[in-house]
Amino acid sequence: MPRYLPLLQTYLRPLLKQSSLLFVLLLIGTGLRLLTPQLLATFIDELFLGSALSRLGWLAGAYLLIALLIQVVSVADSYLATNIGLTATNQLRSDLALHCLRLDMSFHNSRTPGELIERVDGDVGRLNHFFARFMVDLVGNFFLMVGIFISLFWIDWRIGFAMFIYALVTFVVLYRTRNVAVPYFRKARQAQAELYGLMEERMAGIEDVRANGGTAYVLRRFTERARQAMRTDVRADVIGTSVFSVQILMLTLGTILALGSGVYLFTNSLITIGTVYLIYRYTELLREPIEQISREIQQLQEAGASILCIQDLLDIRTVLADNGNTLLPGGPLDVAFKQIGFRYQRANGQDEEVGGDKGDEQDDEEKIAQGKSVGGEVRELILDGVSFELEAGKTLGLIGRTGSGKTTMTRLLFRLYDPQFGQVRLNDIPLPNIPLADVRNKVAIVTQDVQLFHATVRNNLTLFGPSSDDDQLLGVLEQLGLGAWVRSLPDGLDSMLPPGGGGLSAGQAQLLAFSRVLLRDPGVIILDEASSRLDPATEQLLEQAIDNILADRTAIIIAHRLATLERADYILLLEDGRCAEFGLRQALAQEPTSRYAQLLQVGIEEALA
Numbered sequence: 001m002p003r004y005l006p007l008l009q010t011y012l013r014p015l016l017k018q019s020s021l022l023f024v025l026l027l028i029g030t031g032l033r034l035l036t037p038q039l040l041a042t043f044i045d046e047l048f049l050g051s052a053l054s055r056l057g058w059l060a061g062a063y064l065l066i067a068l069l070i071q072v073v074s075v076a077d078s079y080l081a082t083n084i085g086l087t088a089t090n091q092l093r094s095d096l097a098l099h100c101l102r103l104d105m106s107f108h109n110s111r112t113p114g115e116l117i118e119r120v121d122g123d124v125g126r127l128n129h130f131f132a133r134f135m136v137d138l139v140g141n142f143f144l145m146v147g148i149f150i151s152l153f154w155i156d157w158r159i160g161f162a163m164f165i166y167a168l169v170t171f172v173v174l175y176r177t178r179n180v181a182v183p184y185f186r187k188a189r190q191a192q193a194e195l196y197g198l199m200e201e202r203m204a205g206i207e208d209v210r211a212n213g214g215t216a217y218v219l220r221r222f223t224e225r226a227r228q229a230m231r232t233d234v235r236a237d238v239i240g241t242s243v244f245s246v247q248i249l250m251l252t253l254g255t256i257l258a259l260g261s262g263v264y265l266f267t268n269s270l271i272t273i274g275t276v277y278l279i280y281r282y283t284e285l286l287r288e289p290i291e292q293i294s295r296e297i298q299q300l301q302e303a304g305a306s307i308l309c310i311q312d313l314l315d316i317r318t319v320l321a322d323n324g325n326t327l328l329p330g331g332p333l334d335v336a337f338k339q340i341g342f343r344y345q346r347a348n349g350q351d352e353e354v355g356g357d358k359g360d361e362q363d364d365e366e367k368i369a370q371g372k373s374v375g376g377e378v379r380e381l382i383l384d385g386v387s388f389e390l391e392a393g394k395t396l397g398l399i400g401r402t403g404s405g406k407t408t409m410t411r412l413l414f415r416l417y418d419p420q421f422g423q424v425r426l427n428d429i430p431l432p433n434i435p436l437a438d439v440r441n442k443v444a445i446v447t448q449d450v451q452l453f454h455a456t457v458r459n460n461l462t463l464f465g466p467s468s469d470d471d472q473l474l475g476v477l478e479q480l481g482l483g484a485w486v487r488s489l490p491d492g493l494d495s496m497l498p499p500g501g502g503g504l505s506a507g508q509a510q511l512l513a514f515s516r517v518l519l520r521d522p523g524v525i526i527l528d529e530a531s532s533r534l535d536p537a538t539e540q541l542l543e544q545a546i547d548n549i550l551a552d553r554t555a556i557i558i559a560h561r562l563a564t565l566e567r568a569d570y571i572l573l574l575e576d577g578r579c580a581e582f583g584l585r586q587a588l589a590q591e592p593t594s595r596y597a598q599l600l601q602v603g604i605e606e607a608l609a
Helices: 005-049 053-102 105-109 113-125 128-155 157-176 182-204 206-211 215-267 273-315 360-369 406-413 436-442 457-462 470-479 483-487 506-520 536-550 585-590 595-602
Strands: 335-342 383-390 395-400 421-426 443-447 524-528 554-558 570-575 578-584
Touching (some): 005 128, 005 273, 053 113, 053 128, 113 182, 157 273, 215 273, 383 570, 395 406, 406 524, 406 554, 436 443, 443 506, 457 470, 457 506, 506 536, 524 536, 570 585, 578 585
Parallel strands (some): 383 578, 395 554, 395 570
Antiparallel strands (some): 335 383, 335 421
8 A cells, every 4th residue: 555655645645635525424324325215124114114205105105315416425525526637637647748758769669659658657546546545435435435334333342243243254354365467467467568569660661661571470469469468368367356255155144143133133032124124235235335345445455556656757867967058148059069978778777678660870879879870890889989079159960871870979968878988068067067958949850751741831840839820830831831732721820730741841851850950049059961852953042041941050960962061061971980080071172082082082971871
């Protein structure tokens, strides 16, 4: 129970008034339920005594009125409990989603989105009843049992004592079996998460799967995971149902005990026939809290499995400390790498096994980081002693073969990772000394893969942040050549984009990404092969947009094409994670012995392919 209390305290404390009202309704319902058997027992005795019809009518009317009140209280109780459960679980979902968003990339690279969806939504959904009714029902049923025992002792101390011993034995049995199914339900939850992870990953790559004849393989893998999930679910349900079967046996014994005791006392003229019914009805009523508590124990086992999974997720901490307090100024910023040494790691500090579709270069770099380099050699660091300084407002052309560390350098500057050695600095301030939000606000990146959401044009531009003035949004789109396109949409900025940006050309998607950057007005911008997948005609249309993006900003451009590099002031050539050459572009181009000049002679596109 101690592991559940933090969640209850955190998410039910803001709902204390509603929970208190729910508890009051439960007490009222408990009192009314204890009263109805008394009325029926009195009715039976009065009937056998031959009482007047008016007296019997009054008892029947009172019984019906109380039964109606019980139903009204039950409806109010259910409404309030549902509201509490949904409010608490929705807040927990929000907190979990925010926690995942704040974790570093080593965490996300080691888990599929489907698994995280199951953690954030599936596991939390199973806690609805736990938040809504668990503690209230537990206490309410305790009071119901106390009331029943008092009534039974009032009838006859022997009946009360026998039923008390019976209830005590029943609870001992249920308590001893309370955690039997928790490990099985936890395995079932994990199997479901893995199944969702497989589904999400394969559905995201459906085009490649179908185009390369992988449908049968995907179906087989899905069947295997579904079968595994089914087996773990069945095993957990069987174990959980075993607890319920034990409870049914105990309740049957209780009914036999009540009827036997009632018959014995009645045949010895110690109680009336109405009291026999009262003993039987209270015993039946005693079954309800025992059954309810038994169900609570079973649901607690399922909730326990989900809570453990949720707690494991909440216990993960990002390796990126965010305790800086030095804010960056506006405008272009100086960029410096000081003896940077870096390799990818998992969140637990071990080498990261990276998967997914991240582009050939990123994939190769991360394989090298694991000691699985493309050429077969093992290398400790993907970046080894990289140093350079870039003045504010200047542009750096970053070149090198696939897997040389170019994309990794941009990730360090954006602070998706921290280097193991050396420092990355902005305006001579180490990145850890700057608030993470300020780094992400002052450094922007545009990659070859543009993420567009099934949302309005406005939300795709602002990324669901505070909406800018319409004139500003339209001005940016006009500046980048998208004015005619947005005017052609039925609702303008409020038009919905199809899922995945369907219906937009690659050039339009790239221009939308550029528009996001202009709206943020960062001091440093990174273009990571931003036009590598465009045809020459479309790329030419983007040249003016790139000029607008780079104006009065510090820029780092990763490119293989000579035309893109011509706007760079400096060139940095990476080889095997090391800085092979750095200097002014024009000076390097005019120096016959420089590596850059040699690349120009043989053709950069071919040499760096």
